[in-house]
Amino acid sequence: xxxxxxxxxxxxxxxxxxxxxxxxxxxxxxxxxxxxxxxxxxxxxxxxxxxxxxxxxxxxxxxxxxxxxxxxxxxxxxxxxxxxxxxxxxxxxxxxxxxxxxxxxxxxxxxxxxxxxxxxxxxxxxxxxxxxxxxxxxxxxxxxxxxxxxxxxxxxxxxxxxxx
Numbered sequence: 295x296x297x298x299x300x301x302x303x304x305x306x307x308x309x310x311x312x313x314x315x316x317x318x319x320x321x322x323x324x325x326x327x328x329x330x331x332x333x334x335x336x337x338x339x340x341x342x343x344x345x346x347x348x349x350x351x352x353x354x355x356x357x358x359x360x361x362x363x364x365x366x367x368x369x370x371x372x373x374x375x376x377x378x379x380x381x382x383x384x385x386x387x388x389x390x391x392x393x394x395x396x397x398x399x400x401x402x403x404x405x406x407x408x409x410x411x412x413x414x415x416x417x418x419x420x421x422x423x424x425x426x427x428x429x430x431x432x433x434x435x436x437x438x439x440x441x442x443x444x445x446x447x448x449x450x451x452x453x454x455x456x457x458x
Contacts, residue, residue, distance in 0.1 A: 319362060319363055320360055320361070321358055321359060321361060322356075322357070330367070331367070335353050339352055339353045342447070344409070347409040348387045351382070352384075354380065354381045355380065356378065356379040357376065358377055358378065360419075375425075375427065376424070377419060377422070378420050379417065380418040381417065381418050382415070383416045384415045386447050388411045389409050389410070390410050392407070393409075393448075394407055395407075405450065406451060407449050408447070410444070410445070410446050411445050415437060416435075417434045418432065420432075
């Protein structure tokens with residue numbers, strides 16, 4: 295696990311190490327138009343059945359960067375380390391509450407239908423060995439072991455698409 299142990303990262307590390315407030319961070323970078331933590335994915339990677347309160351996101355082999363901490367995601371003071379999401383499966387289901395919302399403030403222009411439910415996740419991410427780092431591989435516990443305190447899917451309208 296060299297590269298993720300205290301004192302081995304080429305980027306600033308959490309302080310204190312392994313603090314739950316300083317989780318390890320992988321991200322695809324910041325685009326030229328300053329959009330961050332967002333990348334295009336194949337349309338077939340998403341399956342949504344909003345009426346049933348179900349959705350699935352499944353992606354494989356997504357290139358991104360291992361930046362070690364969330365603050366590093368924004369600062370980019372040093373070159374991030376290439377990594378890959380080998381697989382990520384995120385599944386929502388089991389409606390517990392339905393919410394309809396529409397802002398009464400004309401400046402907000404936000405409305406939507408939302409479904410609170412549960413979610414499960416299973417992910418494998420790899421930072422390959424390179425540039426003196428030994429590499430790192432994270433494999434989550436199986437999706438069935440996920441503890442979901444809150445999850446939500448929905449359909450929203452804002453800005454130009456606001457139905458007002």
